[in-house]
Each structure stands twice: as C-alpha cells, then as structure tokens.
Amino acid sequence: AQSVAQPEDQVNVAEGNPLTVKCTYSVSGNPYLFWYVQYPNRGLQFLLKYITGDNLVKGSYGFEAEFNKSQTSFHLKKPSALVSDSALYFCAVRDRSSSASKIIFGSGTRLSIRP
Amino acid sequence: KAGVTQTPRYLIKTRGQQVTLSCSPISGHRSVSWYQQTPGQGLQFLFEYFSETQRNKGNFPGRFSGRQFSNSRSEMNVSTLELGDSALYLCASSLGHTGGADTEAFFGQGTRLTVV
Numbered sequence: 001a002q003s004v005a006q007p008e009d010q011v012n013v014a015e016g017n018p019l020t021v022k023c024t025y026s027v028s029g030n031p032y033l034f035w036y037v038q039y040p041n042r043g044l045q046f047l048l049k050y051i052t053g054d055n056l057v058k059g060s061y062g063f064e065a066e067f068n069k070s071q072t073s074f075h076l077k078k079p080s081a082l083v084s085d086s087a088l089y090f091c092a093v094r095d096r097s098s099s100a101s102k103i104i105f106g107s108g109t110r111l112s113i114r115p
Numbered sequence: 116k117a118g119v120t121q122t123p124r125y126l127i128k129t130r131g132q133q134v135t136l137s138c139s140p141i142s143g144h145r146s147v148s149w150y151q152q153t154p155g156q157g158l159q160f161l162f163e164y165f166s167e168t169q170r171n172k173g174n175f176p177g178r179f180s181g182r183q184f185s186n187s188r189s190e191m192n193v194s195t196l197e198l199g200d201s202a203l204y205l206c207a208s209s210l211g212h213t214g215g216a217d218t219e220a221f222f223g224q225g226t227r228l229t230v231v
Contacts, residue, residue, distance in 0.1 A: 034219055036222075041225075041227075042224055042225075043119070043121075043223050043224045044207075044222040046219050049219050051218070090158065102148065102160055102163050103148065103160075104160065106157075108157055
C-alpha cells in the first residue's frame with residue numbers, strides 16, 4: 001500500500017532564510033513523487049514532480065526537491081523564503097508500476113514565513 | 116486551456132438531504148479523482164474514474180458515490196448527509212495513463228459543503 005508522511009504540521013522560517021519541508025513515502029514499486037501548494041480557500045496547485053533521472057528536481061516559484069531513494073524521502077526546499085510562500089504544502093506519491101494507481105497525499109505542512 | 120471547473124463553489128445543506136457536485140476536467144483528460152478535505156483528516160481520497168469506469172475507491176461509506184460521463188465530466192453524490200460531511204470537496208483531473216510527463220493531477224478550486 002502507498003503512504004506519505006509529512007512529520008511536521010507547521011514550519012516557521014524567517015524571510016530570506018532557507019526552508020525545508022519534509023516528506024517520506026512508502027510504495028511497493030518505484031514512485032512518482034509530487035509537491036502541491038494550497039492557498040486559503042483554493043484548490044491545490046502543482047509545484048514539481050520527480051519521475052526519473054536527476055534526483056534534484058526544480059519547480060515553480062524557486063522551489064526544488066531532492067529525491068533520496070535510500071531514505072525514501074522527497075524534501076521540498078527553497079534557498080531564500082518569501083512571505084508569499086506562506087501556505088499549506090502537500091507531498092504526494094503514485095506507484096509508477098500501475099496506470100491504475102491513485103495519488104495519495106500526505107497530511108500537509110503549514111509553512112509560515114515571518115517578515 | 117481551461118482548468119478544472121467545479122460547481123457549485125459553495126453549498127449549504129440540511130442533515131438527511133442529498134447533494135450532487137460537478138467537475139469538468141481539463142480538455143483531453145480522461146481521469147477524474149475526488150478528494151475530501153477537512154481540517155482534522157487532511158486530504159482523503161474518495162474515488163477515481165477513468166473512461167467512465169471507477170478505477171479506484173477510498174474508504175468511504177456507500178453514501179458517497181460518483182460517476183463519469185462520456186465527455187469525462189464527473190459528478191459525485193452524497194446521500195443522507197451528516198454533519199461530518201462538511202468539507203471542501205476537491206476534484207482533480209489527469210491524463211490517466213502511465214507516462215513520465217503526464218502523471219500529475221490538476222485540481223479545481225473545490226466545492227465547500229456545509230451541512231447544518
């Protein structure tokens with residue numbers, strides 16, 4: 001069975017500092033991995049994905065994520081946080097071995113960037 | 116290209132009533148998934164439809180059902196509403212097949228259902 005864990009409910013960072021939002025996953029096969037962001041009263045917006053190849057994936061708004069197969073992690077990072085990055089972030093996984101597999105989301109991490 | 120459209124955006128219903136929510140996917144997308152989002156439970160997968168067939172189902176009671184039409188539009192229905200059904204219901208569409216570039220889902224803005 002697929003699962004995703006986001007161990008931190010909330011992450012607080014000062015503007016201009018680097019940020020990391022953690023994610024670990026579990027799938028029976030090889031994963032597709034995703035990060036989404038949600039602003040208040042909105043749907044989820046796609047940020048980036050890992051499919052194959054380079055373990056460091058770059059996405060929208062200056063975000064990047066590093067795939068680590070041995071640690072089954074896919075942490076989201078940004079070198080310099082902006083106040084506008086404050087939002088709810090979701091990590092998600094899909095088992096690539098089946099076209100019928102569903103996307104499973106983590107519980108979300110609220111990112112708060114203070115000026 | 117138009118995004119995923121969910122209607123209505125807001126709904127208020129009374130306990131015991133039923134409700135139907137609608138989702139129009141991105142043109143060309145054949146997979147539609149539904150999620151329930153609540154503060155306590157996060158994003159819970161309801162079901163996924165692909166080419167008019169239910170392909171996956173989450174752990175929700177039979178009061179929650181859905182369907183997909185030949186044009187890929189989807190509806191979900193909740194019967195005998197309970198207070199605990201109050202949530203943001205999100206629809207997501209994707210192309211629906213394996214392939215490196217085509218696996219992410221695109222979400223609508225959701226329907227906020229309040230049961231009173």
